[in-house]
Amino acid sequence: MVFSKQPIIDVKGAVIFQGLDTVLQDVNFSIEPDEFVFLIGRTGSGKSSLLKTLYADLPLKMGKAEIVGFHLEKIKRNEVPFLRRKLGIVFQDFQLFPDRTVAENLFFVMRATGWTDREKMKNRMVEVLMRVGLADAATKMPHQLSGGEQQRIVIARALINQPSILLADEPTGNLDPDVADGIFKLFQEINNEGTAILMATHNHDLLRKYPYRVLKCEKGKLLDSKTEDISINTAY
Template sequence: MEVKNVIEVIQSSIYQRNHLVLSDVNIALSEGEFVYLIGKTGSGKSSLLKVLYGDLPLKTGTGKVVGIDLKSLKTSKIPDLRRHLGIVFQDFQLLTDRTVEQNLIFVLKATGWKDKKSIETRIDEVLDSVGMLSKKKMMPFRLSGGEQQRVSIARALLNHPELILADEPTGNLDPETSNEIMNLLLSVSKQNNCAVLMATHDYDIIRRYPARMIRCEEGRVLDVNADSIEF
């Protein structure tokens, strides 16, 4: 059975406005694969992720994410792309004036869900899968950083994504909580056959949870071998 690529970028360049950030980008991720995107701060990791979820345009080369062509992606079609993705940020980006449940309702309604019972059922499913069902009536500010990131992962899972893009998801967390979030990300990836591309510069995490690595360095993107990394 042929393995499907959920990310396929060929001979592309990544720009922030008119500034060239990365050139000759060639990457592919297959379904269910867990991959680290590594590199120093400012190396282009976040810019690459932004292209993949439609926040920056792909100006040169070719690119497809979950089968959607990035080169011809119109602004009006960006929500369609994001319905197939889960996005997890370092700073959680939860709506502070709404409960956990209301945060998830907001996302589902924004992506076309209308049936109240279906919305309730899906929210309970994803919160249960990240161990946060008992906290659904709580406000985000009453949760720890780890709990907020669990909610963020639940939010990413709402629309049964083929791919999760995670930008430094453990960056604001202590080591113990980081381990919990890594175990959770690996678990949801395996259980849902969902690919994960995780940007990080935390080499302790990479050492404890080894996986394929793609590195942004000196304007290029390269597949790297674990043996070449100095921990």
């Protein structure tokens, strides 16, 4: 007997808002636990709003969405931190504290998500820094790191709680092509180890080079390459 895997994200009939404005209507898609999925679309088409809804930064006012076991249409404010412990969130603009070392940046996230044992925190910090290839960066300040190194720290931060899925919003957008390629390969390695990835991107070279499934925000709708042909040339 073959048992089907429970989708890590399952969205049905969702309407995505940015403030009072509707940006996406009748959104339906699911993502399996080990999938790698691109999210594309022009600026302002709803990519970031969709991601923010998935990590409960924006409320889901209409429709249903389940992610890592949480129902977003009825999630309570005090449950959001527990949701985010199961997610990894990677931002384009890094959002590292500039006046704290790499270690202090990582410890901040650990404390905010319930870690209390200092020795376990140190061990986990070493593990995630090794995972992203920056084992010697703990005592450095963000300004001492290159853009690519800072993004690797952001990915390390996202991996702290061994998330089931990474939500990445243009993680290579501010990096030169060679550095961006290295960051993307790191995401692939993480995906191959069993973590699902949903990555918003404008990078057409990545889309052409790596034929992963594509979700496209276009004219208020979310299109899915699993069920329809999608042009990647109008992603901007």
